[in-house]
Amino acid sequence: MAQPSEKRILDKVCKSVETYDSVLMEKSLKEAFDAGIPPGDIMASGLGKGMEAVGKKFDAGRIFLPQVMAASAVVNLAMEKLSPFLDSDDKKYRGTVVMGSVQGDIHEIGKNVCCAMLRGAGYKVIDLGSDVSPYSFIEAAKSNSADIIAGSALMTTTLQMQKAMVRAADEEKYSVLMIFGGAPCTKEWVKSIGGDGYSSSGAEIVKLVESLLGDAQ
Numbered sequence: 001m002a003q004p005s006e007k008r009i010l011d012k013v014c015k016s017v018e019t020y021d022s023v024l025m026e027k028s029l030k031e032a033f034d035a036g037i038p039p040g041d042i043m044a045s046g047l048g049k050g051m052e053a054v055g056k057k058f059d060a061g062r063i064f065l066p067q068v069m070a071a072s073a074v075v076n077l078a079m080e081k082l083s084p085f086l087d088s089d090d091k092k093y094r095g096t097v098v099m100g101s102v103q104g105d106i107h108e109i110g111k112n113v114c115c116a117m118l119r120g121a122g123y124k125v126i127d128l129g130s131d132v133s134p135y136s137f138i139e140a141a142k143s144n145s146a147d148i149i150a151g152s153a154l155m156t157t158t159l160q161m162q163k164a165m166v167r168a169a170d171e172e173k174y175s176v177l178m179i180f181g182g183a184p185c186t187k188e189w190v191k192s193i194g195g196d197g198y199s200s201s202g203a204e205i206v207k208l209v210e211s212l213l214g215d216a217q
Ligand code: B12
Pocket: 048, 049, 051, 052, 054, 055, 056, 058, 059, 065, 068, 069, 072, 104, 105, 106, 107, 108, 109, 110, 111, 113, 114, 150, 151, 152, 153, 154, 155, 156, 157, 179, 180, 181, 182, 183, 184, 197, 198, 199, 200, 201, 202, 203, 205
């Protein structure tokens, strides 16, 4: 019997998020593991894609907050299962990125996708979680000798925190590359606040980091 294609399996993972179906998620995740699909692809082309679809439906008023929370719960559950496969301690890393959602912002699904993509590409990622203050980012970067700080903001209100992060590093006279993203964030915004890079998706964040660290492959 022919194996189902990777795309078909990833579509099922995506559908499990869109339909808040944790049973389908478990089943399709197992299929994805069995088919040897990389965890980063499961995150970006399965779970992340599903959550993007949920976001669009929510924005269009076709679903409401309880459904969004149900979809987030499915993603979080899947992340717990995926995380052991995303990082390994004995690896030689290509660089270190300190990542988090900015202060006041509890959205973390997009940030988690970015973490997964970078880990999959061989970077060490220190994930500080959500609602992270500018100084916590800087302290973590210092103590981990990070190459890059990455801040995710999903709300127009918390976008200002990205600016505060650049300012905090300047005040501390701490030189580190800073990249930003999240739905309301743009290339122009990042340029205007003195950030070093922007990408609109988890798929592009790897290229961005590679180009900043000068190790494109
Ligand atoms: C899921 C969701 C939630 C979930 C979050 C669950 C979780 N654990 O993350 C819950 C239900 C908890 C939630 C809560 C709230 N939410 Co909400 N939420 C969303 C929703 C529907 C989807 C976001 C999402 O996960 N997208 C899918 C991911 C995969 O995409 P992404 O986040 O954009 O990430 C990609 C890129 O942006 C990029 N990226 C992301 N981060 C970074 C970082 C870097 C460095 C780089 C380079 C790239 C990058 O790569 C990612 C992967 O491709 C959006 C609507 C939308 N369309 O965005 C509203 C939305 C963001 N929420 C909104 C609001 C208002 C809230 C609440 C205040 C609601 C309330 N009244 O209580 C609270 C927030 C409280 C707080 N203090 O943060 C508003 C924000 C409006 C604004 N001011 O701009 C939105 C836009 C909905 C709306 N249209 O009103 N929310």
